Amino acid sequence: MRRPQSDALEIDGLTLAYGGTNVLEQATARFAAEITCVVGTNGAGKSTLLRALATLIRPGAGSIRYGEVDVWGSAAALRDYRAQVGWVPQEIDMPGSASVIQVLRYAAWLKELPRQAWPHAEERVLSITGLGELAGRPVGRLSGGQRRRVMLAAALISTPRIVLLDEPTVGLDSEHRTALYDALRLVAQESIVVLSTHLLEDLASIADVAIEAVGGGLRPIDAPNSDVDVADRAAFYLRRMSSPLTS
Numbered sequence: 264m265r266r267p268q269s270d271a272l273e274i275d276g277l278t279l280a281y282g283g284t285n286v287l288e289q290a291t292a293r294f295a296a297e298i299t300c301v302v303g304t305n306g307a308g309k310s311t312l313l314r315a316l317a318t319l320i321r322p323g324a325g326s327i328r329y330g331e332v333d334v335w336g337s338a339a340a341l342r343d344y345r346a347q348v349g350w351v352p353q354e355i356d357m358p359g360s361a362s363v364i365q366v367l368r369y370a371a372w373l374k375e376l377p378r379q380a381w382p383h384a385e386e387r388v389l390s391i392t393g394l395g396e397l398a399g400r401p402v403g404r405l406s407g408g409q410r411r412r413v414m415l416a417a418a419l420i421s422t423p424r425i426v427l428l429d430e431p432t433v434g435l436d437s438e439h440r441t442a443l444y445d446a447l448r449l450v451a452q453e454s455i456v457v458l459s460t461h462l463l464e465d466l467a468s469i470a471d472v473a474i475e476a477v478g479g480g481l482r483p484i485d486a487p488n489s490d491v492d493v494a495d496r497a498a499f500y501l502r503r504m505s506s507p508l509t510s
C-alpha cells in the first residue's frame with residue numbers, strides 16, 4: 264500500500280556545494296513511496312543529492328522536509344529523520360570474515376533495535392533480499408551482487424521509511440540487478456526508495472519516477488504511459504535523456 268501524501272520527502276530550493284562551488288542550486292523535487300531513479304552524467308551531482316538526502320552533507324540553502332518537518336530544523340528533527348533512513352553507499356564496506364547474519368546483527372545493534380525484535384527483523388530482510396540460504400556465509404565469500412544485497416538488507420533492518428541507494432547496480436550483471444530490483448520493488452510498497460544510476464536502459468524496468476541531475480538543477484523525466492511495453496518505455500527515457508534542456 265502506498266504511504267500517505269503527508270509522508271513525502273521534499274527538497275525545496277536546495278543548494279549543495281563543496282567549498283565554494285555549487286553542485287546543485289535551487290533544486291526542487293518530491294519523493295513518494297515508489298522508486299525514484301536519479302540519472303545524469305558523471306559529476307552531475309547524483310551522489311551529492313543522495314548524500315544530502317541521507318544528511319551526510321548539510322545544504323547551503325533550501326530545505327529537506329519529511330512529512331512537513333524540516334529535517335535540519337532542530338537536533339531532534341534531525342535525529343528522528345535519520346532514524347527513518349536506510350542508506351546504502353556506493354562503496355561496499357563490510358568485514359569479509361563476518362557472516363551475513365553477523366552483519367545484520369551489527370546493523371540492528373547500531374540502529375538500537377530492541378534485541379527481542381532482531382530475529383523477526385533478520386528474517387524479514389533476508390526474505391526481502393532473497394539471502395536466506397546465505398545467512399551463515401562470510402560476506403567475503405559472496406559475489407558482488409550478493410554483497411550489495413547484504414548492504415541493502417542491513418539498511419532495511421530497522422524498517423526505514425526512506426531507502427537511499429547510491430549507484431547500487433555498479434558492477435552487477437543483469438541477473439544480480441534483477442534480484443536487487445525485485446527486493447527494491449518489495450521495499451517500495453511501503454517506503455520511499457531513491458537510487459542513483461547511470462544505466463538508462465534499466466529505468467524502464469525499475470523507475471516509477473525518473474529525475475535528471477543536469478546543469479546544477481533537477482529535471483523530472485515525464486513518466487510515460489504505463490500501458491506501453493518495456494522496450495518502448497526504455498526508448499522513451501533514452502529520447503528524453505538526449506533531448507535539449509528546453510524541450
Ligand SMILES: Nc1ncnc2c1ncn2[C@@H]1O[C@H](COP(=O)(O)OP(=O)(O)OP(=O)(O)O)[C@@H](O)[C@H]1O
Pocket residue numbers: 281282286303304305306307308309310311312461476
Ligand atoms: N568531497 C568532495 N569534495 C569536493 N568536490 C566534490 C566532492 N564530492 C564530489 N565533488 C564534486 O561534485 C560534483 C558532483 O559529484 P557527484 O559525485 O555528486 O556526481 P555524480 O553525478 O554522482 O557523478 P558520478 O556519476 O561520476 O558518480 C563533481 O564535480 C565532483 O567532482
